[in-house]
Amino acid sequence: MTVAPRPGWRSALGVTLAMQTAAAALGQTLPVVAPVMTEAIGLSAESIGYLAGLTSLGTVLFLLCGGPVLERLGPVRTLQGGVALSGLALGLAGLGWAPALFAAALLLGIGYGPTPPAGSRILAATAPPEHRTLIFSVKQAGAPLGAVVAGLAGPPVALALGWEAVCLLGLLLGCCAGLAVQPWRGALDAGRNAGRPVGPGTLFSRRNLAAPLSALRLHPMLWPLALLSGAFACLQGSLFAFVVTWLVGKHGLSLPQAGVIFAVMQGAGVTARMALGWVADRSGRPALILASQAFIGSLLAVLLALAPAGTPGWTLGALAGACGFVAASWNGIALAEVARVAPPARISDATSGVTVVTFLCYFAAPFAFAAGVAALGWTLPLLGMAALPAAMGLLVAPRLLRG
Template sequence: MPKPATAASWIAALGATLLMQSVASFLTQTLPVVAPLIMASAGLAPERIGNLSSLVAFGTVLFLLLGGPFLARLGPVRTLQLGTGIAAAALLVAAMGALPALMLASLMLGIGYGPTPPAGSRILAATAPKDHRTLIFSVKQAGAPLGGALAGLIAAPVAAYAGWGAALLVAVATAVVAAAAIQPLRESLDVERDPARRIGLRDVLSPHTIAAPVAALRIDPLLPRLTALSVAFAVCQGCLFSFTVTWLVETRGMSLVEAGGTFAAMQVAGVVARILLGWLADRTGRATRNLVVQAFVAAGSVVALALLPAGAPGWVLGALCALAGFVGASWNGISLAEVARVAPPDRVSDVTSGTTLFVFLGYVAGPSAFSALVTLSGSWSLPMVLVALLLAVVAALVGVSLRR
């Protein structure tokens, strides 16, 4: 007789979700990190990595819309393993190097990443102590910038010295090891799965399945406001993560390894911030208000980067990139914890999927619009300022609504 999910050690549950979040991020961030090489090999303009990043986000949207039956049938651990396998296969497809292969691989990467938010939230909502829920969710979400930092520190040097194909293979091997590592936890954490849940094409594409995540956002009046702020953060973070390496190489004259190191510093700052700001949210009990303040600081850091003179010292550039990572990539765990807090226990997956669905629409729209603006304006500064302006305006509107 398997143990109930609540009997599983929350530390083991956190370890498993943190590992899979880190690996999922490592897999998806490997592509933009090696973008200067892979785009040149495909004969594409470097800013076109934004279109591939949007395809990654669109793949995640597809899973969040249609993946509910799979999560219910397989359980969160098996669904995380399945997603990691799909993402690993995506990088093997990307290794072909042609544009159609890169487009298909990007879509598959997004589908593979899709299980990470709802499956992780389902595991932690059932196991995390309530007094430290925001901190624990934030620690788990720290895996996103941690995975990105590993991509900058590992994928960039491997790609520079052994070719971008070798960097993709390293990421594939990492995915296989991680999926095997969480297998011992499946018996305890997947105990509430529904083996009778149907996952045929008709069930997956049913109107009820598609509507469930969006309809769940009506459960609490905080959810639409929190979702709007999260989407604005997602546009900012998506553009930072998609273009930082390319921006540093193209406009600041950095080598790929130097740019990868700066990208890693941005990600590490996000890791520290997710833990620190998650702890602060638990202590203040004002998580959404904290996010509003954080949004204004993030917007200011992006504007500072956009307007930084070309001859500015390297340490100033690095510090601003780290600050942007600290405040612009540390909102996720706080947002997900707030979502889990207001959702009924049996609707955590649906509400998380609904919020994350709109977040990833922001990841779809942001990098594609950014890429188009770079092409049309011939400038990187204008799109960066507009991204910051969007975040600041949404934060102001949410802040006013909270005061009312």
């Protein structure tokens, strides 16, 4: 095992934030061009829900199997491989062939998979305890920040040059992002186990597949954190996958207008993750912040769902921004709590376990939402997803608040 000086938390945060941003931008590329992409390929508008579900399934596959890869390559090299794979997946999607598009969606998810456990492993080893929640939240702000980039850049490029050009830009981003963090790879990957087996027998062994979920039994707060994260994920995943299509289809906005509102929602999440992370550190009650977000986020999502056709764009933007601020800013606080209560040697496994539950919900929710939209229209499925964080908050908040 290689030994090197411990890196500072600032460089660790810079690397993880950059990779989180790139991974999120790549992962949100297909939803922001969905209206023109699905029409060009001959798919129904709600098909973006199936693509989003496959992306989440790919992430779950990595989280269940990829622990040995993370140990052997180190967190930075694994992150580099993830964004490269995501870039290649978008290149595949750009072929404009439906089967390739569905395969690309699955590969996008696998490419995103290293982001939560690798980032937590890096920051848990470097972040000062008194600022842990804020630092994790700043890193997680890269997720909506990347989506802002996708929302602002994707639609105009798609209209000017075609949606395939957006996919090619994603391919370029995936290659460049990995190269950009290479100077810090040696120090941050110093603790990797170069002799760790990564063959199929190891990756798909029962013990390896069970490790993330079994780690949730290591502390009584981990399962409640996982379940509340899953409820947030159902709402957030449905909104992020469908909001552009909903704004264009139901409200008659143009694709660039819908992209701006998508970016507003994501940008609010950037601000909120940092602001609420700071509040959580200062108050010493991160679980209370999470529980409050569940109830307030559900209320705001209900208001957005009930917005009638013809609602002014600025009103839709304000509601979407409020939803993004409250209902899409929980991730950093939740992951910081996981890192706080999990045994140090099992932080990656515990993070993967919580994230497996989260991404199973990211996987299932868009499928259920797409089926609901096809059968019932937009409003009832939106209301159903909006209710989930508050309902789960009622169940798990008492345990979380006990600490």
